[in-house]
Amino acid sequence: MNVKIEPAILSYAADGRLYSPAFDDVYFQPEDGVAESSYVFLQHNNLEERFKGLRAGDVFRIAECGFGSGLNFLLTLDLWRRTASKGARLYYLSFEKHPVQKTDMKEIHAYWPDYAAVSQELLTQYPAAVKGFHRLDFGSAQLQLCLGDITEMLPQIKTQIDAWYLDGFAPAKNPAMWREELFRHMARLSVQGSTVSTFTAAGTVKRGLQAAGFHVEKTRGYGKKRDMLTGTYQRDIPKTQTTGSAIVIGAGIAGASCAYALAARGMPVTVLEKAGEAGNAASGNPVGVVYPRLTAAVSAAGDFYTHAFCHTTRILARLENEKLWRNSSVLMLDGGDAAAAKRYTGMVKSTALPEEMLRPVDRKQATEIAGIPLASGGLYYPDAGLVAPREFCTSLLEAFPAQVTLRSGAAAEKIMRQDGVWHVLDAAGEILAEAEHLVLATGPSLTGFSETDFLPLRYVGGQISYLPENAASRKLKAVITQDGYFPPAVEGVHYTGATFEKLRAKAETHPVTEKGHRKNLTMLGGFLPAAFFDGVTPEDLQGRAGIRTSVPDHLPVVGKCPVAAQWLEDYAGLSYGQLTEKQIDLDKAEVHDGLYLCGAFGSHGMTSAPLAGEMIAAQICGDPLPVSEKVAAAIHPGRFILRALKRNQS
Numbered sequence: 242m243n244v245k246i247e248p249a250i251l252s253y254a255a256d257g258r259l260y261s262p263a264f265d266d267v268y269f270q271p272e273d274g275v276a277e278s279s280y281v282f283l284q285h286n287n288l289e290e291r292f293k294g295l296r297a298g299d300v301f302r303i304a305e306c307g308f309g310s311g312l313n314f315l316l317t318l319d320l321w322r323r324t325a326s327k328g329a330r331l332y333y334l335s336f337e338k339h340p341v342q343k344t345d346m347k348e349i350h351a352y353w354p355d356y357a358a359v360s361q362e363l364l365t366q367y368p369a370a371v372k373g374f375h376r377l378d379f380g381s382a383q384l385q386l387c388l389g390d391i392t393e394m395l396p397q398i399k400t401q402i403d404a405w406y407l408d409g410f411a412p413a414k415n416p417a418m419w420r421e422e423l424f425r426h427m428a429r430l431s432v433q434g435s436t437v438s439t440f441t442a443a444g445t446v447k448r449g450l451q452a453a454g455f456h457v458e459k460t461r462g463y464g465k466k467r468d469m470l471t472g473t474y475q476r477d478i479p480k481t482q483t484t485g486s487a488i489v490i491g492a493g494i495a496g497a498s499c500a501y502a503l504a505a506r507g508m509p510v511t512v513l514e515k516a517g518e519a520g521n522a523a524s525g526n527p528v529g530v531v532y533p534r535l536t537a538a539v540s541a542a543g544d545f546y547t548h549a550f551c552h553t554t555r556i557l558a559r560l561e562n563e564k565l566w567r568n569s570s571v572l573m574l575d576g577g578d579a580a581a582a583k584r585y586t587g588m589v590k591s592t593a594l595p596e597e598m599l600r601p602v603d604r605k606q607a608t609e610i611a612g613i614p615l616a617s618g619g620l621y622y623p624d625a626g627l628v629a630p631r632e633f634c635t636s637l638l639e640a641f642p643a644q645v646t647l648r649s650g651a652a653a654e655k656i657m658r659q660d661g662v663w664h665v666l667d668a669a670g671e672i673l674a675e676a677e678h679l680v681l682a683t684g685p686s687l688t689g690f691s692e693t694d695f696l697p698l699r700y701v702g703g704q705i706s707y708l709p710e711n712a713a714s715r716k717l718k719a720v721i722t723q724d725g726y727f728p729p730a731v732e733g734v735h736y737t738g739a740t741f742e743k744l745r746a747k748a749e750t751h752p753v754t755e756k757g758h759r760k761n762l763t764m765l766g767g768f769l770p771a772a773f774f775d776g777v778t779p780e781d782l783q784g785r786a787g788i789r790t791s792v793p794d795h796l797p798v799v800g801k802c803p804v805a806a807q808w809l810e811d812y813a814g815l816s817y818g819q820l821t822e823k824q825i826d827l828d829k830a831e832v833h834d835g836l837y838l839c840g841a842f843g844s845h846g847m848t849s850a851p852l853a854g855e856m857i858a859a860q861i862c863g864d865p866l867p868v869s870e871k872v873a874a875a876i877h878p879g880r881f882i883l884r885a886l887k888r889n890q891s
């Protein structure tokens with residue numbers, strides 16, 4: 242399977258229309274595109290009236306194939322902002338096999354000055370051509386770009402769609418897309434009254450939609466086009482809406498990310514934090530490095546970290562806080578080690594990241610990028626950089642003040658569900674908060690509840706050292722990582738490290754020691770110029786230490802909380818060879834209703850927690866997941882129960 246995506250190659254036909262050589266078909270006449278798209282997609286899905294009829298808390302979801310230049314999206318967003326009721330939410334899901342590059346998009350959008358402001362909003366967030374899911378935010382509207390073939394991606398989507406835009410080139414030019422499966426999946430995701438419109442009037446499309454359960458009508462096409470099709474889904478499938486509020490326990494990067502993603506969907510969230518402030522435990526270092534943890538072969542882990550990295554850097558840019566994020570870039574050195582170099586080559590091949598976001602560099606290039614002499618080359622991540630973790634947590638928690646309430650000094654001791662509501666109690670048995678949805682994001686204390694004690698959490702202590710900047714280290718421009726990491730100084734200090742110490746038992750704190758500083762200095766001395774450490778004495782250094790929480794497969798734990806005892810019973814067949822993991826439908830597995838887990842981020846929480854938070858919010862609110870099916874299964878909290886059963890195979 243090709244993990245990379247091929248961007249669109251565009252040209253203009255003789256009559257001025259934007260043309261795709263790959264499909265031998267035209268997108269639209271740029272000057273006329275607005276009128277045509279408005280007519281075919283917005284008017285024929287009756288959007289203005291439907292937007293006006295929404296109530297606060299309602300969500301309206303549109304799915305489109307394909308995104309192309311984003312014109313349909315710009316028009317829909319503009320209409321949404323002019324007409325939708327306050328408090329309603331738009332979710333726009335769009336599939337694109339060959340994404341238009343940002344520079345081309347900018348040129349095309351210049352034809353539509355009336356939409357310059359929304360175009361700018363889109364261009365600012367528009368992703369590089371990275372295969373997979375991308376979530377972009379536009380206030381009360383959210384866009385999920387699914388970069389890849391709709392025939393591979395739509396089957397992974399679980400949600401409800403109110404309106405469909407079928408805009409994927411003419412069926413005669415693109416028969417691989419307009420297949421029966423497309424209509425079948427549209428039906429799977431439709432509710433009674435869902436509508437569809439398309440520029441084509443092809444008989445195969447009409448019959449396909451009818452067979453899937455749509456009532457289809459031919460109507461007048463735009464301009465010179467004689468006909469087009471519209472349809473309405475007929476079957477008696479009701480639309481479901483998520484209601485209520487949420488509690489998040491823990492205000493580290495995991496909890497803050499969950500609260501942010503829920504609040505962005507308009508949900509009221511209470512965050513309970515036992516410490517006096519957010520971002521105090523592992524998430525409280527002065528600096529954290531944000532870059533993806535890739536794998537040498539194609540894997541769910543590599544896919545997760547690739548997209549987590551894209552998602553986090555997009556959020557950091559959106560939070561627009563200078564103190565928060567420094568896009569200094571990251572150089573991951575191979576140290577001249579042939580095995581490491583081979584692994585890095587594998588990483589470049591097996592990630593969806595394009596060359597503009599990740600490329601191998603030799604020693605000379607690395608030295609130029611870093612601004613200091615280096616002994617080896619490695620991998621270069623130009624979009625990576627440094628985050629201020631505590632600031633990150635508070636920025637996320639403060640981004641939606643109307644939705645998020647942080648209660649510090651609130652230690653959750655017990656959770657229980659009664660009549661569809663979760664109650665969180667303190668040690669005295671007093672109720673701290675109540676809500677329909679509950680997320681546990683308690684770092685090392687993730688197993689501190691009877692519902693979660695099946696998790697095989699591991700605890701790894703870690704220490705960073707604060708090194709004073711000097712004349713030699715001041716020249717450093719990029720974060721250097723090899724065995725540890727060394728970032729450019731922040732206000733005269735390099736916050737560098739880190740040590741790894743496996744702990745035998747659960748711990749919540751870890752002491753800063755001179756031994757820890759010595760370990761850091763030895764490790765860093767292995768790949769940095771000796772002049773960086775001139776005059777540094779370990780006994781005088783300051784630092785910070787904390788606990789990383791992880792699980793044996795080094796992926797996080799994200800999603801619905803399984804009822805462990807029930808899984809052991811239901812899937813006992815795994816132990817006797819009577820059942821295979823493939824036969825298990827995780828969506829039907831027994832879970833504690835309304836309970837979600839978000840943790841075990843190991844050494845990469847700053848990069849990976851925001852996407853995890855997004856995934857949990859999507860699950861709670863019924864939106865499509867922002868990760869592939871494989872990734873969702875790979876980070877599912879129940880995976881350990883299934884593995885334990887398989888290990889017991891007799």
Ligand SMILES: Cc1cc2nc3c(=O)[nH]c(=O)nc-3n(C[C@H](O)[C@H](O)[C@H](O)COP(=O)(O)OP(=O)(O)OC[C@H]3O[C@@H](n4cnc5c(N)ncnc54)[C@H](O)[C@@H]3O)c2cc1C
Nearest residue numbers: 491493494495515522523524530653684703844845846847
């Ligand atoms: C030395 C070191 C260096 C690191 N460097 C990096 C780096 O460069 N880049 C990177 O991406 N990651 C780095 N990490 C890892 C990163 O810090 C973690 O992955 C991340 O902070 C974990 O976040 P969390 O929210 O899951 O847990 P925590 O940050 O531990 O947050 C959990 C929160 O839950 C609260 N809590 C717990 N129990 C309760 C309860 N019962 N009631 C109420 N509140 C509760 C805690 O007080 C805490 O605030 C580093 C970690 C260490 C230790």
Ligand SMILES: C[S@@+](CC[C@H](N)C(=O)[O-])C[C@H]1O[C@@H](n2cnc3c(N)ncnc32)[C@H](O)[C@@H]1O
Nearest residue numbers: 307308309310311312313337338390391409410
């Ligand atoms: C006419 S253009 C869409 C125009 C777009 N709606 C706009 O507003 O600019 C058709 C798009 O469908 C995409 N496409 C074609 N086949 C596809 C498939 N199988 N999966 C996803 N996208 C596909 C093409 O790459 C192209 O960008």
